[in-house]
Amino acid sequence: MFDYYLGLALRSLRRNKVLTALMIVTLGLGIGASITTLTVLRLLSGDPLPQKSARLFYAQVDPYTKDGYEAGKTKPQRLIAYTDAMNLLHAHQADRQVALALTDARIAPLRSGEHPFFSDGVMTTADFFTMFDAPFQYGGGWSAADDESRAQVVVISDFLNDKLFGGASSVGRIIRVNDHDLRIIGVLKKWAPQPRFYAQELGGRSYGDGDAVFLPLQTARAANMDPTNDDCWAVADITKLETAPCIWLGFWVELSSDAEVAAYTQFLSNYAQQQIALGRFYRPEVALSDLMQWLRNEKVVPDDVRLQAGLAFGFLLICVVNTVGLLLAKCLRRSQEIGVRRALGAMRREIFAQFMVEAGMVGLAGGLLGLVFAEFGLWCIRHQPAEYAGLAHLDVHMFLLTFLVALVSSLVAGLLPAWRASQLAPGSQLKAA
Incomplete structure (x- = not known):
């Protein structure tokens, strides 16, 4: 059944290339910005000695x-x-x-x-x-x-x-x-x-x-x-x-x-x-602070880096909302197709699954594009005069996280359009046809 949904999704995405490209670019921009800032935040706020940081303390008199x-x-x-x-x-x-x-x-x-x-x-x-x-x-x-x-x-x-x-x-x-x-x-x-x-x-x-x-x-x-x-x-x-x-x-x-x-x-x-x-x-x-508390006390992570990460995820949220609108418009344009499928015996959960698979495919494509944007963003950071600039690289964890964020974002964006599509009554759509 998944292969069938996958085929339907591919045909649908190819049928509306401009709309599909717009959704992918929208998600890609949000994912690229958020992964870039998250990589920098993770670099600055990481545990330098995870194997024993809880046992190291900075003493002050x-x-x-x-x-x-x-x-x-x-x-x-x-x-x-x-x-x-x-x-x-x-x-x-x-x-x-x-x-x-x-x-x-x-x-x-x-x-x-x-x-x-x-x-x-x-x-x-x-x-x-x-x-x-x-x-x-x-x-x-x-x-x-x-x-x-x-x-x-x-x-x-x-x-x-x-x-x-x-x-x-x-x-x-x-x-x-x-x-x-x-x-x-x-x-x-x-x-x-x-x-x-x-x-x-x-x-x-x-x-x-x-x-x-x-x-x-x-x-x-x-x-x-x-x-x-x-x-x-x-x-x-x-x-x-x-x-x-x-x-x-x-x-x-x-x-x-x-x-x-x-x-x-x-x-x-x-x-x-x-x-x-x-x-x-x-x-x-006197004071006795463990390693991670000491780094927090010293404000190793600049406030502007945290602000940038927050703004980037806010931008991702805007991109997800825009994707919801685009998917919803795409869904409404396919009302008659959905009505025919429902009249032929397709259940609501099957329509819902079909549109969620389509949203997931948009997300994976957006993740690939977001990866390109993230690499470009980190390349720009590496050319800044900040002392941490040379360390701004995507590691395996951030690489995988890029696709996880893309998939979750697209599935969240696809929930409302998929639910809306599954609620369409087949009778009214067949009469309109």
């Missing part, structure tokens, strides 16, 4: 001054001071903990004739790679002992290894960073979480290829590497950020249960009260 403080209303600062980072780190109250800051790394190739260049770097502590599931292609990370001894070591990215060493293992080789010779102990596989959540509070890029070099925090500071983001509330010597009244570090912890989360929150609160008693803190507020 507030060593800032009393200026502008309102008890119970003022949220803690996004960054923490070096002293607090070290105190929390050495307290070992979490399964893993990481202090980190971003930096600009000046890399000087040791081969003659090659010029120095700047790349994004991370100065951090030993748990970074295991905590954030950063995979290694060669070698591995450093130890907590290397942190304390300021070991002259570095981990580099796959793309930096390709650029400097042609992709071969560079473990044991020397690389010059900020005029200091560091020994490479590890090379990462391709690793670039999108968004780059650990850089969000540090003033770094949220999207892209990721960072090029990863250094022990104290090693980097000994090499006069400065953070890309700091906030000092008094005149400070940035070469002595470890003791200056400045906040410049982010702090992440890994906790494996709700009980551990509650215990660590209490630990942060007790720590803040202790520092108030010592005269270092004036603000008792």
Whole structure:
């Protein structure tokens, strides 16, 4: 029976080519616009570490001054001071903990004739790679002992290894960073979480290829590497950020249960009260946000992207309404044909099924055209200056979703015309004929 309906639908669509083309283009435009904006929204709001994001938490305490403080209303600062980072780190109250800051790394190739260049770097502590599931292609990370001894070591990215060493293992080789010779102990596989959540509070890029070099925090500071983001509330010597009244570090912890989360929150609160008693803190507020909540707090997804997605789906709704009108007009023009079929014994549900199959075919054709429009829209986005632009591509899930949206939209659009066609009385149509 489906083959019969399919044949009827094809004949009907070929009979009214202009009307058919108009319906397909209308749906295609709405689907293309909605899939384009949905792809961008999905890119920006995705979970960068779905396998463990629920276990990663961003910790905040507030060593800032009393200026502008309102008890119970003022949220803690996004960054923490070096002293607090070290105190929390050495307290070992979490399964893993990481202090980190971003930096600009000046890399000087040791081969003659090659010029120095700047790349994004991370100065951090030993748990970074295991905590954030950063995979290694060669070698591995450093130890907590290397942190304390300021070991002259570095981990580099796959793309930096390709650029400097042609992709071969560079473990044991020397690389010059900020005029200091560091020994490479590890090379990462391709690793670039999108968004780059650990850089969000540090003033770094949220999207892209990721960072090029990863250094022990104290090693980097000994090499006069400065953070890309700091906030000092008094005149400070940035070469002595470890003791200056400045906040410049982010702090992440890994906790494996709700009980551990509650215990660590209490630990942060007790720590803040202790520092108030010592005269270092004036603000008792603390915060512990899981990874996805932290990204929401930081408003990683711009409001205009959400607005564009909403407008695009509103446009799709308008396109569906227009398609309803076109299908309804097409149905009314075929009243006599429907009357003949009903007089020959076709039941209402069979007429309804016939028109729904026709609507589905329009939807699939609209999906194909919508796919073309979506690819064009994403191509336009990739040529914009936004930092996420280069990542705007349709993946398999969005490809399948395009046809699902097209099919659902067309079937919704076909409901009223199909119901109207099934309600036509055969007698009146045969008399009119």
